[in-house]
Amino acid sequence: MAFENLTDKLTKVFKNLRSKGRLTEEDVKVALKEVKLALLEADVNYKVVKNFIKSVEERAIGSEVLEGLNPGQAVVKIVNEELTNVLGSETVELKFEPGQATTVIMLCGLNGAGKTTTAAKLAGQFIKKGKKPLLVALDVYRPAAIKQLQVNGEKQGVDVFSMGDNVNPVEIAKQSLEYAAKNNENVVIFDTAGRLQIDEELMQELINIKENVTVHKTLLVVDAMIGQDSVNVAKDFNEKVGIDGLILSKMDGDTRGGAALSIKAVTGVPILYVGMGEKLSDLEQFYPDRMANRILGMGDVLTLIDKVMAETDEIDKDKEKDMRDRLKKGKFDFNDYLESMNQMKKMGGLSSMLGLMPNMGISKDELEGAIDDKQLKQMEAIVLSMTKKERANPKLLNPQRKHRIAKGAGVDIAVVNRFIKQFEQTQKLMKQMPGLMGGKRRGPFGGLGGGFKMPF
Amino acid sequence: MEKEKSGFFAKLKNGLNKTRINLLDGLDSVFHGFSEIDDDFYEELEEVLVMADIGVSTTGEIIDEIKTLVKVEHIKKPEDCRDYLINLLSDRLNIEGDQYPFEHEKSIIFVIGVNGVGKTTSIGKLAYNFKQDKKKVLIAAADTFRAAATEQLETWAERVGVPMIGAKEGTDPASVIYDALQSARARDVDILLCDTAGRLHNKKNLMEELKKMNRIIDREFPGIQRENFLVLDASTGQNALNQAKEFKEACDITGIILTKMDGTAKGGIAIAIWNELGIPVKYIGVGEGIEDLQKFDSKSFVKAIFED
Incomplete structure (x- = not known):
C-alpha cells in the first residue's frame, strides 16, 4: 500500500529489530531514522520530531538497550515511553466546578474543526455524568450555524440558548448565564464561530468573552488531520486566549493524528477527548498511553478491553467457559454463532472492533474487504431462518431445508450453501486446533462463520 | 469594473x-x-x-x-x-491546456470532500462567480445528513440569487441529485452545482453513496461536461493524499479547491498531491467573503510564494 499508517510503519521497523535479536548502535540509528520518517508522515511537527528522536536516541544507545536481553522490546519500550511522555502520562478528566456551581466551557478553533458537532457531543457526555447542560450559540457569522446547534441540541435533548445572529456574542454569553441560572442548568457550553488564529478582530472577541464572563475551561477543537500548521494554531490560541484543554476531532478517519503529539509538545495542554464518528455519541475519552501503544502497533487493546468490560458485564462467565469447552470439542453450533455475533454487536459492530484491533500482520483493508457488517447481517438472517433443531444440529440441513432457509432469509440458495460450508470448515478447524482456543490470543476470525469471541 | x-x-x-x-x-x-x-x-x-x-x-x-x-x-x-x-x-x-471548460459549455459540477473543509461555502462562492459571468446556475443541496446544512446553503443561494433544490434532513441524497437533474433539464441551466455531505474517505458506505450520486449524474446526462471538485483544507497534512486518492477512486476528480489559504497554513500539500496523483488545483479560497474564491494559477502561485 502506498499510504501506510504510522502503526504499520513502526510495526515493520520493529519487526526487523525483533528478528535480529541483539541490537547494535547502528540498528538503533536505522530504526530511529524510520521512526522519524513515520512521525513526519504522520504530520508530527518537524521540530517536535527532532527533539523526540534525540531523546529516544540518547536513551536507546545507552546501556539499557545494548545490554538488555530483548533489545527489540527495549527500543519499543523507550519509544513508547517517550511518546507517552509527550502525550501526557495520564488521562485528564474535565473538572467541573464543585457542587451545584455552574461550569462554563468555551469551545474555540479554526473553521470546520467540528466545534458545533463537538458541543452537542459534549452535552451528551455531561448528561451521562448527571449534569444539566445548556448549549449557547455564539457563532453569529456562519450561515445556519445556530440552526445546526439547535437541531443537534434537540437530538441530544439539551436546551439551546440563542439570540439570533444580530447580537454581539459577548452579550449572548452574558445573558445565557442568567438563563442557565434560572433553569438550573449547571454546565454552560459556548459554541463559538470558527476563526483563524491570525484574525485579530475575531481573536479579540474570544478575549472579550473571557473578560466579561467567567469561563472556567476554554477548549480548543482541532481537526486530527491538520498538518504542520497545528503548532502555529495551538500556540496562538493558547497565547492569545488561553487554552485549558484540547479536543481532537475526526479521529475516525485514517489520519495518523500526529497533531496530537505536536500540540501537546508545544502547549503542554492536555488532550481531553477525541471525536470518533458522526453520531452524537461518538466522543471518547483520550488515553495518552493507549494512543502511544496504538502508534507502536500494539493496537488499542486497552480501549477494547474497556468496551468489553462496559458492555458485557452481564455475560455469564460460566456460559463463556461452557462455550469455550464446546469450542475445544468442536461442538460449535449455530446457536453459539448467534451468541458471538450478539456480543460483537454490543461492542459496537465489526468495523468499530477492527479499528481497535492490534496490528496482526493483516491490514485493516484486507479484513474489511473480507467481511463487512452487511455480510454479517445476511449471515444472521440465515441463522435466524433456521429452526431451533437445525441451529443446534447443523447436520440436519438437507437441500430442502436449505431452500426454505434461503427463502426465509431472502438470499440466494448459493449464499446459504457458501455460508454453511464456511461454517463447517470453521468447525473442522476448531477441532483440529484446540490450542487455538485455549491460548492467550485466539484467532479472532476463524473463517467467515468463525466463532468470534474476545480477541485476547 | x-x-x-x-x-x-x-x-x-x-x-x-x-x-x-x-x-x-x-x-x-x-x-x-x-x-x-x-x-x-x-x-x-x-x-x-x-x-x-x-x-x-x-x-x-x-x-x-x-x-x-x-x-x-x-x-x-x-x-x-x-x-x-x-x-x-x-x-x-504546472497545468497545461484549458482547465476551466465548464465555463463555456453546459456542465455539472459535483463537489466532494471530508467534513469541515468548506464545501458549502465554496459552492456559494462558485455560484457567485458563475452568476457574475451571467450564467444560469442551479444548486443541489445533497448534504441531507448534517444538521442545518441545507439551511446553510440556502442562505448562500439567496445571497447570490440563484435557485436551489433541497430536501429535508435524512432524505436520500441521491434523490436530491435526481430531482436537481430533472429541474436543471427543465430550466435549461448552464451550470448545476451539487453540494454533498462531508464524509471521511475511509467510510465505505458513504463512499458508495457518493458513487451512486455520481452514476446518476452520468446516467441522466451522459456526455455532459463534468467536473468533480475535491475540496481540501489547506491546513490538512499528509492525510490529504489519502483523501485525494480515495475520492479519486470513487469518482474521477478533475480538480481541487484548496480552501482557507488566508490562514498560516502553507498549502504545500497541493504540491505533493500534484506530484503524486497528478490532480491539479483549480481554485483557492482566500477568505470568508463571497468574492474570496480565486482561480489557481501555478505560476503566480509559486511566484507569490517565493518572490517579493
Missing part, C-alpha cells in the same frame, strides 16, 4: 501574504544563512519544505533533484539554489 478587479487582486495577494511570509522567512534563512552547500544546508532545506506540508517523499525528490542540479550546474552558493527551487516547484504545479 477595473477597480473591482484590482480589489480582487489585492485580496488574492492579501490571502497569500501569510503563505509568502512564512515560506520566505524559512527559505531566506536557508539561502542566506549558509555559506556553502553542505549536509546542514540540505537538512535545513528539508525542514523548510516538510514544514510547508509538502511531505517527506516529495521533499525527498525535490532535494535529490536539487542535489543533482548542484552537481551538474556547478552551483556553489546556497542563494543560487533559490531560482532552481522555484523552477522545480512551479514545474510540479
